[in-house]
Amino acid sequence: MTTKNRHEKFKVALIQMAMSEDRNSNLEKAVEMIEKAANQGGEVICLPELFRSRYFCQKEDLKYFELAENISGPTTGALGKIAKKRKIIIVAPLFEKRAAGIYHNSLVIINEDGEICGHYRKMHIPDDPAYYEKYYFTPGDLGFKSFNTSAGNLGTLICWDQWFPEAARITSLMGADILFYPTAIGWHPHEKAKHGKAQFESWQTIQRGHAVANGVYVASVNRVGLEKMEQNSAGIEFWGSSFIADPQGKIIAQASSDKEEIIFADIDLTKIEYIRQNWPFLRDRRIDAYDGITKRFLDEK
Protein backbone atom coordinates (compact mmCIF):
# COMPACT_ATOMS: atom_id res chain seq x y z
CA MET A 1 0.00 0.00 0.00
CA THR A 2 1.38 3.38 -0.99
CA THR A 3 1.81 5.73 1.96
CA LYS A 4 3.85 8.63 0.61
CA ASN A 5 3.48 12.16 1.85
CA ARG A 6 0.06 13.43 1.15
CA HIS A 7 -0.85 16.51 -0.82
CA GLU A 8 -3.21 19.02 0.64
CA LYS A 9 -5.22 18.85 -2.55
CA PHE A 10 -5.80 16.34 -5.32
CA LYS A 11 -8.01 16.34 -8.37
CA VAL A 12 -10.59 13.63 -8.81
CA ALA A 13 -12.12 12.69 -12.16
CA LEU A 14 -15.23 10.57 -12.64
CA ILE A 15 -15.73 8.78 -15.94
CA GLN A 16 -19.42 8.65 -16.84
CA MET A 17 -19.75 6.31 -19.80
CA ALA A 18 -22.19 4.21 -21.82
CA MET A 19 -21.41 0.52 -22.25
CA SER A 20 -21.68 -1.46 -25.47
CA GLU A 21 -22.06 -5.21 -25.86
CA ASP A 22 -18.39 -5.49 -26.74
CA ARG A 23 -16.25 -5.88 -23.63
CA ASN A 24 -13.08 -4.88 -25.42
CA SER A 25 -14.46 -1.67 -26.79
CA ASN A 26 -15.66 -0.77 -23.27
CA LEU A 27 -12.13 -1.18 -22.00
CA GLU A 28 -10.71 0.81 -24.91
CA LYS A 29 -13.19 3.59 -24.28
CA ALA A 30 -12.38 3.61 -20.58
CA VAL A 31 -8.67 3.93 -21.33
CA GLU A 32 -9.32 6.76 -23.79
CA MET A 33 -11.43 8.63 -21.28
CA ILE A 34 -8.82 8.07 -18.57
CA GLU A 35 -6.23 9.63 -20.91
CA LYS A 36 -8.49 12.61 -21.39
CA ALA A 37 -9.09 12.92 -17.68
CA ALA A 38 -5.34 12.77 -17.02
CA ASN A 39 -4.76 15.43 -19.68
CA GLN A 40 -7.08 17.69 -17.73
CA GLY A 41 -5.25 17.12 -14.46
CA GLY A 42 -7.16 14.17 -13.01
CA GLU A 43 -4.99 12.45 -10.39
CA VAL A 44 -7.50 9.94 -9.02
CA ILE A 45 -9.81 8.62 -11.71
CA CYS A 46 -12.84 6.45 -11.01
CA LEU A 47 -14.80 4.27 -13.46
CA PRO A 48 -18.43 3.12 -13.09
CA GLU A 49 -19.44 -0.18 -11.51
CA LEU A 50 -18.86 -3.24 -13.75
CA PHE A 51 -17.66 -0.94 -16.55
CA ARG A 52 -16.38 -3.83 -18.70
CA SER A 53 -19.88 -4.94 -19.71
CA ARG A 54 -23.51 -4.09 -19.96
CA TYR A 55 -25.38 -4.44 -16.68
CA PHE A 56 -26.02 -8.18 -17.09
CA CYS A 57 -27.75 -8.50 -13.69
CA GLN A 58 -30.99 -7.53 -15.42
CA LYS A 59 -31.31 -11.25 -16.06
CA GLU A 60 -30.33 -14.38 -14.19
CA ASP A 61 -28.36 -16.42 -16.69
CA LEU A 62 -25.42 -18.78 -16.12
CA LYS A 63 -23.69 -17.54 -19.24
CA TYR A 64 -22.85 -14.20 -17.67
CA PHE A 65 -20.50 -15.79 -15.18
CA GLU A 66 -18.12 -15.94 -18.14
CA LEU A 67 -17.69 -12.20 -17.77
CA ALA A 68 -15.93 -12.64 -14.44
CA GLU A 69 -12.17 -12.44 -14.29
CA ASN A 70 -9.39 -12.90 -11.78
CA ILE A 71 -7.57 -10.24 -9.86
CA SER A 72 -5.00 -9.74 -11.31
CA GLY A 73 -6.36 -10.22 -14.82
CA PRO A 74 -6.64 -8.57 -18.20
CA THR A 75 -8.53 -5.53 -16.90
CA THR A 76 -6.13 -4.74 -14.10
CA GLY A 77 -3.28 -5.34 -16.54
CA ALA A 78 -4.55 -2.82 -19.07
CA LEU A 79 -5.39 -0.24 -16.44
CA GLY A 80 -2.10 -0.76 -14.63
CA LYS A 81 -0.32 0.16 -17.82
CA ILE A 82 -2.12 3.47 -18.25
CA ALA A 83 -1.88 4.27 -14.53
CA LYS A 84 1.89 3.86 -14.63
CA LYS A 85 2.26 5.75 -17.89
CA ARG A 86 0.27 8.73 -16.66
CA LYS A 87 1.26 8.50 -12.98
CA ILE A 88 -2.35 8.44 -11.86
CA ILE A 89 -4.46 6.42 -9.46
CA ILE A 90 -7.41 4.46 -10.86
CA VAL A 91 -10.45 3.17 -9.00
CA ALA A 92 -11.40 0.20 -11.17
CA PRO A 93 -14.56 -1.83 -10.59
CA LEU A 94 -14.74 -5.35 -11.94
CA PHE A 95 -16.60 -8.64 -11.83
CA GLU A 96 -14.22 -10.72 -9.75
CA LYS A 97 -13.81 -14.44 -10.20
CA ARG A 98 -12.41 -15.68 -6.93
CA ALA A 99 -13.01 -19.42 -7.23
CA ALA A 100 -15.41 -21.75 -8.96
CA GLY A 101 -18.78 -20.71 -7.53
CA ILE A 102 -17.50 -17.62 -5.73
CA TYR A 103 -17.79 -14.34 -7.61
CA HIS A 104 -17.79 -10.79 -6.27
CA ASN A 105 -18.78 -7.33 -7.38
CA SER A 106 -15.41 -5.74 -6.62
CA LEU A 107 -13.07 -2.90 -7.25
CA VAL A 108 -9.35 -2.41 -7.05
CA ILE A 109 -7.22 0.65 -6.55
CA ILE A 110 -4.33 0.83 -8.98
CA ASN A 111 -1.59 3.22 -7.96
CA GLU A 112 0.70 5.45 -10.00
CA ASP A 113 3.24 2.63 -10.29
CA GLY A 114 0.57 0.50 -11.98
CA GLU A 115 0.26 -1.79 -8.97
CA ILE A 116 -2.88 -2.98 -7.25
CA CYS A 117 -2.81 -1.36 -3.81
CA GLY A 118 -6.38 -1.89 -2.70
CA HIS A 119 -9.25 -4.32 -3.10
CA TYR A 120 -12.86 -3.96 -1.97
CA ARG A 121 -15.72 -6.40 -2.41
CA LYS A 122 -19.23 -4.94 -2.43
CA MET A 123 -20.72 -5.61 0.98
CA HIS A 124 -24.41 -4.91 0.36
CA ILE A 125 -25.89 -6.88 -2.51
CA PRO A 126 -29.28 -5.84 -3.94
CA ASP A 127 -31.98 -7.98 -5.40
CA ASP A 128 -34.98 -6.38 -6.96
CA PRO A 129 -36.58 -6.57 -10.39
CA ALA A 130 -33.85 -6.21 -13.04
CA TYR A 131 -31.14 -5.87 -10.39
CA TYR A 132 -30.68 -9.58 -9.63
CA GLU A 133 -27.29 -9.25 -8.03
CA LYS A 134 -27.76 -11.81 -5.29
CA TYR A 135 -27.65 -14.45 -8.03
CA TYR A 136 -24.23 -13.39 -9.22
CA PHE A 137 -22.34 -11.88 -6.33
CA THR A 138 -21.25 -13.37 -3.05
CA PRO A 139 -21.44 -10.63 -0.40
CA GLY A 140 -18.06 -9.06 0.34
CA ASP A 141 -15.97 -10.59 3.10
CA LEU A 142 -13.15 -8.06 3.25
CA GLY A 143 -15.16 -5.61 5.33
CA PHE A 144 -15.22 -1.88 4.67
CA LYS A 145 -12.08 -0.33 3.27
CA SER A 146 -10.23 2.91 2.90
CA PHE A 147 -6.83 3.06 1.23
CA ASN A 148 -4.10 5.53 1.98
CA THR A 149 -2.49 6.55 -1.32
CA SER A 150 -0.05 9.18 -2.52
CA ALA A 151 -3.04 11.42 -3.25
CA GLY A 152 -5.50 10.96 -0.40
CA ASN A 153 -7.15 8.34 1.71
CA LEU A 154 -9.68 6.76 -0.64
CA GLY A 155 -12.79 5.11 0.77
CA THR A 156 -14.32 2.59 -1.59
CA LEU A 157 -17.92 1.46 -1.74
CA ILE A 158 -20.09 0.20 -4.58
CA CYS A 159 -23.62 1.18 -5.64
CA TRP A 160 -26.16 -0.45 -3.26
CA ASP A 161 -23.73 0.32 -0.40
CA GLN A 162 -24.77 3.95 -0.88
CA TRP A 163 -28.11 3.37 0.85
CA PHE A 164 -26.45 2.30 4.11
CA PRO A 165 -25.23 5.04 6.47
CA GLU A 166 -23.24 2.40 8.38
CA ALA A 167 -21.04 1.76 5.34
CA ALA A 168 -20.29 5.45 4.87
CA ARG A 169 -19.64 5.90 8.58
CA ILE A 170 -17.27 2.97 9.04
CA THR A 171 -15.34 3.83 5.88
CA SER A 172 -15.02 7.42 7.08
CA LEU A 173 -13.86 6.31 10.52
CA MET A 174 -11.10 4.40 8.73
CA GLY A 175 -9.75 7.76 7.62
CA ALA A 176 -11.31 8.27 4.20
CA ASP A 177 -11.11 11.75 2.72
CA ILE A 178 -13.53 10.81 -0.02
CA LEU A 179 -16.06 8.01 -0.52
CA PHE A 180 -16.16 6.62 -4.05
CA TYR A 181 -19.38 4.95 -5.19
CA PRO A 182 -19.02 3.35 -8.63
CA THR A 183 -22.65 2.77 -9.53
CA ALA A 184 -25.08 1.27 -12.03
CA ILE A 185 -28.50 2.72 -11.28
CA GLY A 186 -31.31 3.75 -13.56
CA TRP A 187 -34.98 3.96 -14.21
CA HIS A 188 -37.37 1.25 -15.23
CA PRO A 189 -38.68 3.02 -18.35
CA HIS A 190 -42.34 2.44 -17.41
CA GLU A 191 -41.79 4.05 -13.99
CA LYS A 192 -39.71 7.02 -15.04
CA ALA A 193 -42.47 9.55 -15.66
CA LYS A 194 -44.19 8.88 -12.36
CA HIS A 195 -41.36 7.99 -9.99
CA GLY A 196 -38.15 8.97 -11.75
CA LYS A 197 -37.59 12.33 -10.11
CA ALA A 198 -38.27 11.07 -6.58
CA GLN A 199 -36.00 8.05 -7.08
CA PHE A 200 -33.12 10.15 -8.35
CA GLU A 201 -33.52 12.67 -5.54
CA SER A 202 -33.56 9.98 -2.87
CA TRP A 203 -30.37 8.58 -4.34
CA GLN A 204 -28.52 11.85 -4.44
CA THR A 205 -29.91 13.11 -1.13
CA ILE A 206 -28.82 10.13 0.94
CA GLN A 207 -25.29 10.35 -0.45
CA ARG A 208 -25.09 14.08 0.23
CA GLY A 209 -26.24 13.13 3.72
CA HIS A 210 -23.25 10.79 4.08
CA ALA A 211 -20.97 13.70 3.19
CA VAL A 212 -22.58 15.87 5.88
CA ALA A 213 -22.65 13.19 8.56
CA ASN A 214 -19.02 12.31 8.10
CA GLY A 215 -17.44 15.51 6.85
CA VAL A 216 -16.06 13.75 3.77
CA TYR A 217 -16.23 14.24 0.05
CA VAL A 218 -18.55 11.84 -1.82
CA ALA A 219 -18.05 10.88 -5.47
CA SER A 220 -20.64 8.81 -7.23
CA VAL A 221 -19.99 7.52 -10.76
CA ASN A 222 -22.85 6.14 -12.83
CA ARG A 223 -23.26 4.85 -16.37
CA VAL A 224 -25.66 6.30 -18.99
CA GLY A 225 -27.86 4.89 -21.72
CA LEU A 226 -30.64 2.37 -22.19
CA GLU A 227 -29.43 -1.22 -21.85
CA LYS A 228 -31.45 -4.31 -22.66
CA MET A 229 -30.16 -7.83 -22.09
CA GLU A 230 -33.01 -9.19 -24.26
CA GLN A 231 -34.70 -7.70 -27.28
CA ASN A 232 -38.18 -7.83 -25.78
CA SER A 233 -37.30 -6.53 -22.32
CA ALA A 234 -37.92 -2.96 -21.24
CA GLY A 235 -34.33 -2.58 -20.09
CA ILE A 236 -32.93 -0.03 -17.70
CA GLU A 237 -32.31 3.61 -18.54
CA PHE A 238 -29.21 4.40 -16.52
CA TRP A 239 -29.55 7.90 -15.15
CA GLY A 240 -25.96 9.12 -15.20
CA SER A 241 -25.91 12.25 -13.03
CA SER A 242 -22.54 11.35 -11.57
CA PHE A 243 -21.64 13.92 -8.96
CA ILE A 244 -19.16 15.02 -6.33
CA ALA A 245 -20.33 16.52 -3.03
CA ASP A 246 -18.13 18.45 -0.62
CA PRO A 247 -17.92 17.73 3.15
CA GLN A 248 -21.02 19.87 3.73
CA GLY A 249 -22.99 17.87 1.16
CA LYS A 250 -22.89 20.65 -1.42
CA ILE A 251 -22.72 19.45 -5.03
CA ILE A 252 -19.47 20.72 -6.53
CA ALA A 253 -19.58 18.74 -9.80
CA GLN A 254 -22.58 17.27 -11.57
CA ALA A 255 -22.88 15.36 -14.85
CA SER A 256 -25.88 15.15 -17.16
CA SER A 257 -28.38 12.29 -17.04
CA ASP A 258 -27.75 11.08 -20.59
CA LYS A 259 -24.29 11.94 -21.92
CA GLU A 260 -20.84 10.43 -21.64
CA GLU A 261 -18.63 12.90 -19.86
CA ILE A 262 -15.88 13.41 -17.33
CA ILE A 263 -16.41 15.53 -14.26
CA PHE A 264 -13.70 16.88 -11.99
CA ALA A 265 -13.33 18.30 -8.51
CA ASP A 266 -10.47 19.37 -6.29
CA ILE A 267 -10.42 17.51 -3.02
CA ASP A 268 -9.12 19.87 -0.35
CA LEU A 269 -8.00 18.11 2.81
CA THR A 270 -7.87 21.37 4.75
CA LYS A 271 -11.57 21.84 4.02
CA ILE A 272 -12.38 18.50 5.63
CA GLU A 273 -10.61 19.56 8.78
CA TYR A 274 -12.25 23.00 8.77
CA ILE A 275 -15.74 21.56 8.33
CA ARG A 276 -15.21 18.95 11.04
CA GLN A 277 -13.96 21.61 13.45
CA ASN A 278 -17.04 23.70 12.75
CA TRP A 279 -19.44 20.79 12.98
CA PRO A 280 -17.81 18.40 15.43
CA PHE A 281 -20.11 15.43 14.95
CA LEU A 282 -17.33 12.90 15.30
CA ARG A 283 -16.54 14.32 18.74
CA ASP A 284 -20.08 13.81 19.98
CA ARG A 285 -20.99 10.34 18.72
CA ARG A 286 -22.57 8.30 21.55
CA ILE A 287 -20.53 5.18 20.93
CA ASP A 288 -21.71 3.81 24.29
CA ALA A 289 -25.26 3.68 22.93
CA TYR A 290 -24.92 2.35 19.38
CA ASP A 291 -24.97 -1.39 20.02
CA GLY A 292 -28.43 -1.67 18.46
CA ILE A 293 -26.87 -1.00 15.06
CA THR A 294 -25.59 -4.57 14.94
CA LYS A 295 -29.12 -5.99 15.27
CA ARG A 296 -31.49 -6.71 12.40
CA PHE A 297 -34.46 -5.13 14.20
CA LEU A 298 -35.04 -4.11 17.80
CA ASP A 299 -38.30 -5.95 18.34
CA GLU A 300 -37.15 -8.23 21.14
CA LYS A 301 -38.48 -7.38 24.56
Add this chain to the structure above:
Amino acid sequence: MTTKNRHEKFKVALIQMAMSEDRNSNLEKAVEMIEKAANQGGEVICLPELFRSRYFCQKEDLKYFELAENISGPTTGALGKIAKKRKIIIVAPLFEKRAAGIYHNSLVIINEDGEICGHYRKMHIPDDPAYYEKYYFTPGDLGFKSFNTSAGNLGTLICWDQWFPEAARITSLMGADILFYPTAIGWHPHEKAKHGKAQFESWQTIQRGHAVANGVYVASVNRVGLEKMEQNSAGIEFWGSSFIADPQGKIIAQASSDKEEIIFADIDLTKIEYIRQNWPFLRDRRIDAYDGITKRFLDEK
Protein backbone atom coordinates in the same frame (compact mmCIF):
# COMPACT_ATOMS: atom_id res chain seq x y z
CA MET B 1 -47.71 3.17 27.46
CA THR B 2 -50.73 3.37 25.18
CA THR B 3 -50.92 0.46 22.77
CA LYS B 4 -54.39 0.63 21.23
CA ASN B 5 -55.14 -0.49 17.74
CA ARG B 6 -53.32 1.68 15.29
CA HIS B 7 -54.81 3.70 12.50
CA GLU B 8 -53.44 3.33 9.01
CA LYS B 9 -53.09 7.09 8.90
CA PHE B 10 -52.68 9.90 11.36
CA LYS B 11 -52.21 13.63 10.97
CA VAL B 12 -49.14 15.27 12.40
CA ALA B 13 -48.90 18.99 13.17
CA LEU B 14 -45.70 20.90 13.86
CA ILE B 15 -45.87 24.15 15.82
CA GLN B 16 -43.28 26.59 14.56
CA MET B 17 -43.19 29.47 17.01
CA ALA B 18 -41.16 32.46 18.23
CA MET B 19 -40.30 32.64 21.93
CA SER B 20 -40.52 35.69 24.13
CA GLU B 21 -38.71 36.35 27.39
CA ASP B 22 -41.86 35.49 29.32
CA ARG B 23 -42.07 31.76 30.00
CA ASN B 24 -45.76 31.90 30.76
CA SER B 25 -46.68 33.62 27.55
CA ASN B 26 -44.67 31.00 25.64
CA LEU B 27 -46.76 28.28 27.27
CA GLU B 28 -49.97 30.17 26.59
CA LYS B 29 -49.03 30.63 22.95
CA ALA B 30 -48.12 26.96 22.63
CA VAL B 31 -51.50 25.95 24.03
CA GLU B 32 -53.30 28.33 21.67
CA MET B 33 -51.42 26.97 18.67
CA ILE B 34 -52.10 23.40 19.80
CA GLU B 35 -55.81 24.25 19.90
CA LYS B 36 -55.58 25.61 16.35
CA ALA B 37 -53.70 22.55 15.18
CA ALA B 38 -56.30 20.28 16.76
CA ASN B 39 -59.09 22.28 15.10
CA GLN B 40 -57.46 21.51 11.77
CA GLY B 41 -57.28 17.80 12.48
CA GLY B 42 -53.85 17.47 14.08
CA GLU B 43 -53.68 14.22 16.06
CA VAL B 44 -50.01 14.21 17.02
CA ILE B 45 -48.70 17.70 17.71
CA CYS B 46 -45.06 18.53 18.25
CA LEU B 47 -43.54 21.66 19.80
CA PRO B 48 -40.01 23.00 19.25
CA GLU B 49 -37.07 22.18 21.51
CA LEU B 50 -37.09 24.03 24.87
CA PHE B 51 -40.22 25.90 23.80
CA ARG B 52 -40.83 27.36 27.29
CA SER B 53 -37.99 29.87 26.98
CA ARG B 54 -35.59 31.69 24.77
CA TYR B 55 -32.59 29.63 23.73
CA PHE B 56 -30.59 30.42 26.86
CA CYS B 57 -27.66 28.19 25.83
CA GLN B 58 -26.25 31.16 23.92
CA LYS B 59 -24.60 32.00 27.23
CA GLU B 60 -23.18 30.01 30.11
CA ASP B 61 -24.87 31.43 33.18
CA LEU B 62 -25.90 29.69 36.40
CA LYS B 63 -29.11 31.65 36.56
CA TYR B 64 -30.62 29.76 33.65
CA PHE B 65 -30.72 26.52 35.61
CA GLU B 66 -33.76 28.11 37.27
CA LEU B 67 -35.65 27.44 34.06
CA ALA B 68 -35.44 23.68 34.59
CA GLU B 69 -38.46 21.85 35.95
CA ASN B 70 -39.38 18.39 37.11
CA ILE B 71 -41.22 15.77 35.14
CA SER B 72 -44.06 15.86 36.03
CA GLY B 73 -44.24 19.63 36.48
CA PRO B 74 -46.16 22.71 35.49
CA THR B 75 -45.51 22.28 31.75
CA THR B 76 -46.59 18.67 31.57
CA GLY B 77 -49.60 19.59 33.73
CA ALA B 78 -50.77 22.32 31.39
CA LEU B 79 -50.17 20.26 28.27
CA GLY B 80 -51.79 17.18 29.79
CA LYS B 81 -54.95 19.20 30.28
CA ILE B 82 -55.18 20.27 26.64
CA ALA B 83 -54.18 16.83 25.37
CA LYS B 84 -57.01 15.23 27.34
CA LYS B 85 -59.51 17.90 26.39
CA ARG B 86 -58.76 17.59 22.66
CA LYS B 87 -57.92 13.86 22.66
CA ILE B 88 -54.57 14.49 21.01
CA ILE B 89 -51.00 13.38 21.52
CA ILE B 90 -48.37 16.03 22.27
CA VAL B 91 -44.60 15.77 21.83
CA ALA B 92 -43.43 18.24 24.45
CA PRO B 93 -39.78 19.22 24.85
CA LEU B 94 -38.62 20.64 28.16
CA PHE B 95 -35.61 21.51 30.30
CA GLU B 96 -35.70 18.68 32.79
CA LYS B 97 -34.54 19.03 36.37
CA ARG B 98 -33.73 15.52 37.49
CA ALA B 99 -31.69 16.19 40.63
CA ALA B 100 -29.46 18.91 41.98
CA GLY B 101 -26.68 19.13 39.41
CA ILE B 102 -28.34 16.81 36.88
CA TYR B 103 -30.36 18.50 34.16
CA HIS B 104 -31.41 17.16 30.76
CA ASN B 105 -32.65 18.47 27.45
CA SER B 106 -35.70 16.22 27.31
CA LEU B 107 -39.10 15.63 25.84
CA VAL B 108 -42.17 13.74 26.94
CA ILE B 109 -45.02 12.22 25.01
CA ILE B 110 -48.38 13.10 26.47
CA ASN B 111 -51.20 10.87 25.33
CA GLU B 112 -54.87 11.59 24.64
CA ASP B 113 -55.71 10.81 28.26
CA GLY B 114 -53.37 13.58 29.33
CA GLU B 115 -50.83 11.13 30.73
CA ILE B 116 -47.10 11.04 30.18
CA CYS B 117 -46.45 7.87 28.18
CA GLY B 118 -42.92 8.49 26.96
CA HIS B 119 -39.74 10.24 28.02
CA TYR B 120 -36.59 10.84 26.00
CA ARG B 121 -33.41 12.60 27.04
CA LYS B 122 -31.30 14.17 24.28
CA MET B 123 -28.40 11.82 23.65
CA HIS B 124 -26.06 14.01 21.60
CA ILE B 125 -25.19 17.33 23.24
CA PRO B 126 -23.58 20.07 21.14
CA ASP B 127 -21.10 22.67 22.19
CA ASP B 128 -20.11 25.34 19.76
CA PRO B 129 -20.17 29.12 19.86
CA ALA B 130 -23.61 30.26 21.14
CA TYR B 131 -24.79 26.66 21.52
CA TYR B 132 -23.16 25.93 24.88
CA GLU B 133 -25.34 22.96 25.72
CA LYS B 134 -22.67 20.82 27.35
CA TYR B 135 -22.71 23.33 30.21
CA TYR B 136 -26.39 22.80 30.92
CA PHE B 137 -27.35 19.31 29.85
CA THR B 138 -26.17 15.94 31.06
CA PRO B 139 -26.15 13.56 28.08
CA GLY B 140 -29.22 11.32 27.96
CA ASP B 141 -29.03 7.98 29.74
CA LEU B 142 -32.33 6.48 28.62
CA GLY B 143 -30.98 5.42 25.24
CA PHE B 144 -32.88 5.90 21.99
CA LYS B 145 -36.65 5.69 22.17
CA SER B 146 -39.73 5.05 20.10
CA PHE B 147 -43.18 5.03 21.67
CA ASN B 148 -46.14 3.05 20.46
CA THR B 149 -49.23 5.23 20.80
CA SER B 150 -52.84 5.10 19.69
CA ALA B 151 -51.81 7.00 16.56
CA GLY B 152 -48.46 5.60 15.46
CA ASN B 153 -45.10 4.53 16.74
CA LEU B 154 -43.36 7.83 17.51
CA GLY B 155 -39.58 8.02 17.43
CA THR B 156 -38.22 10.91 19.45
CA LEU B 157 -34.93 12.72 19.00
CA ILE B 158 -33.83 16.28 19.69
CA CYS B 159 -31.93 18.77 17.51
CA TRP B 160 -28.19 17.85 17.52
CA ASP B 161 -29.27 14.19 17.33
CA GLN B 162 -30.27 14.94 13.75
CA TRP B 163 -26.66 14.92 12.58
CA PHE B 164 -26.12 11.31 13.67
CA PRO B 165 -27.34 8.54 11.34
CA GLU B 166 -26.92 6.06 14.19
CA ALA B 167 -29.64 7.80 16.20
CA ALA B 168 -32.10 7.73 13.30
CA ARG B 169 -31.26 4.11 12.54
CA ILE B 170 -31.63 2.75 16.06
CA THR B 171 -34.85 4.68 16.64
CA SER B 172 -36.22 3.32 13.37
CA LEU B 173 -35.20 -0.23 14.25
CA MET B 174 -37.27 0.19 17.42
CA GLY B 175 -40.32 0.45 15.17
CA ALA B 176 -40.73 4.19 14.64
CA ASP B 177 -43.07 5.29 11.87
CA ILE B 178 -41.87 8.85 12.19
CA LEU B 179 -38.84 10.54 13.71
CA PHE B 180 -39.60 13.80 15.51
CA TYR B 181 -36.79 16.32 15.86
CA PRO B 182 -37.78 19.28 18.03
CA THR B 183 -35.03 21.75 17.21
CA ALA B 184 -33.48 25.12 17.94
CA ILE B 185 -31.13 25.95 15.11
CA GLY B 186 -30.32 29.19 13.40
CA TRP B 187 -27.78 31.43 11.81
CA HIS B 188 -25.10 33.51 13.41
CA PRO B 189 -26.15 36.84 11.82
CA HIS B 190 -22.63 37.65 10.65
CA GLU B 191 -22.35 34.29 8.83
CA LYS B 192 -25.77 34.18 7.24
CA ALA B 193 -24.97 35.89 3.94
CA LYS B 194 -21.94 33.72 3.25
CA HIS B 195 -22.78 30.37 4.81
CA GLY B 196 -26.50 30.47 5.57
CA LYS B 197 -27.78 28.63 2.54
CA ALA B 198 -25.20 25.83 2.75
CA GLN B 199 -25.83 25.36 6.48
CA PHE B 200 -29.59 25.13 6.03
CA GLU B 201 -29.23 22.70 3.13
CA SER B 202 -26.87 20.44 5.05
CA TRP B 203 -29.38 20.37 7.89
CA GLN B 204 -32.36 19.49 5.75
CA THR B 205 -30.44 17.12 3.48
CA ILE B 206 -29.09 14.90 6.23
CA GLN B 207 -32.55 14.55 7.76
CA ARG B 208 -34.10 13.71 4.40
CA GLY B 209 -31.32 11.14 4.17
CA HIS B 210 -32.47 9.57 7.43
CA ALA B 211 -35.97 9.23 5.94
CA VAL B 212 -34.54 7.47 2.88
CA ALA B 213 -32.15 5.20 4.76
CA ASN B 214 -34.82 4.00 7.15
CA GLY B 215 -38.05 4.29 5.16
CA VAL B 216 -39.63 6.49 7.84
CA TYR B 217 -41.25 9.89 7.97
CA VAL B 218 -39.14 12.66 9.46
CA ALA B 219 -40.61 15.73 11.16
CA SER B 220 -38.37 18.57 12.24
CA VAL B 221 -39.78 21.47 14.27
CA ASN B 222 -37.78 24.65 14.68
CA ARG B 223 -38.35 28.06 16.25
CA VAL B 224 -38.18 31.42 14.42
CA GLY B 225 -36.93 34.87 15.23
CA LEU B 226 -33.80 36.64 16.40
CA GLU B 227 -33.02 35.94 20.05
CA LYS B 228 -30.35 37.69 22.12
CA MET B 229 -29.57 36.74 25.70
CA GLU B 230 -27.63 39.98 26.12
CA GLN B 231 -28.20 43.40 24.61
CA ASN B 232 -24.77 43.62 23.03
CA SER B 233 -24.60 40.10 21.60
CA ALA B 234 -25.26 39.28 17.97
CA GLY B 235 -27.81 36.62 18.94
CA ILE B 236 -29.06 33.76 16.81
CA GLU B 237 -31.53 34.10 13.97
CA PHE B 238 -33.50 30.87 14.22
CA TRP B 239 -34.24 29.68 10.72
CA GLY B 240 -37.64 28.05 11.12
CA SER B 241 -38.16 25.96 7.97
CA SER B 242 -39.82 23.19 9.94
CA PHE B 243 -40.60 20.36 7.56
CA ILE B 244 -41.97 16.86 7.16
CA ALA B 245 -40.33 14.38 4.76
CA ASP B 246 -41.93 11.17 3.54
CA PRO B 247 -40.18 7.75 3.62
CA GLN B 248 -38.47 8.55 0.31
CA GLY B 249 -37.09 11.78 1.73
CA LYS B 250 -39.50 13.95 -0.27
CA ILE B 251 -40.59 17.15 1.50
CA ILE B 252 -44.36 16.98 1.98
CA ALA B 253 -44.74 20.01 4.25
CA GLN B 254 -42.44 22.98 4.64
CA ALA B 255 -42.72 26.11 6.77
CA SER B 256 -41.22 29.54 6.11
CA SER B 257 -37.91 30.66 7.60
CA ASP B 258 -39.35 33.59 9.54
CA LYS B 259 -43.01 33.20 10.47
CA GLU B 260 -44.93 31.45 13.22
CA GLU B 261 -47.07 28.79 11.61
CA ILE B 262 -48.41 25.27 11.86
CA ILE B 263 -47.65 22.68 9.20
CA PHE B 264 -49.46 19.39 8.73
CA ALA B 265 -48.93 16.07 7.03
CA ASP B 266 -50.76 12.77 6.88
CA ILE B 267 -48.59 9.89 8.00
CA ASP B 268 -49.57 6.83 5.97
CA LEU B 269 -48.33 3.58 7.47
CA THR B 270 -49.09 1.66 4.27
CA LYS B 271 -46.69 3.96 2.43
CA ILE B 272 -43.89 3.03 4.81
CA GLU B 273 -44.44 -0.63 4.04
CA TYR B 274 -44.69 -0.03 0.30
CA ILE B 275 -41.48 2.00 0.20
CA ARG B 276 -39.60 -0.55 2.29
CA GLN B 277 -40.77 -3.37 0.02
CA ASN B 278 -39.57 -1.45 -3.01
CA TRP B 279 -36.26 -0.44 -1.45
CA PRO B 280 -35.47 -3.27 0.94
CA PHE B 281 -32.53 -1.69 2.73
CA LEU B 282 -33.44 -3.16 6.09
CA ARG B 283 -33.26 -6.64 4.55
CA ASP B 284 -29.72 -6.15 3.32
CA ARG B 285 -27.97 -4.49 6.25
CA ARG B 286 -24.61 -6.22 6.93
CA ILE B 287 -25.09 -6.46 10.67
CA ASP B 288 -22.15 -8.87 10.83
CA ALA B 289 -19.85 -6.06 9.69
CA TYR B 290 -21.00 -2.98 11.63
CA ASP B 291 -19.01 -3.40 14.84
CA GLY B 292 -16.80 -0.46 13.92
CA ILE B 293 -19.75 1.85 14.56
CA THR B 294 -19.21 1.52 18.30
CA LYS B 295 -15.66 2.89 18.05
CA ARG B 296 -14.64 6.54 18.17
CA PHE B 297 -12.27 6.19 15.22
CA LEU B 298 -10.75 3.21 13.45
CA ASP B 299 -7.13 4.26 13.65
CA GLU B 300 -5.84 1.36 15.68
CA LYS B 301 -3.74 -1.14 13.79
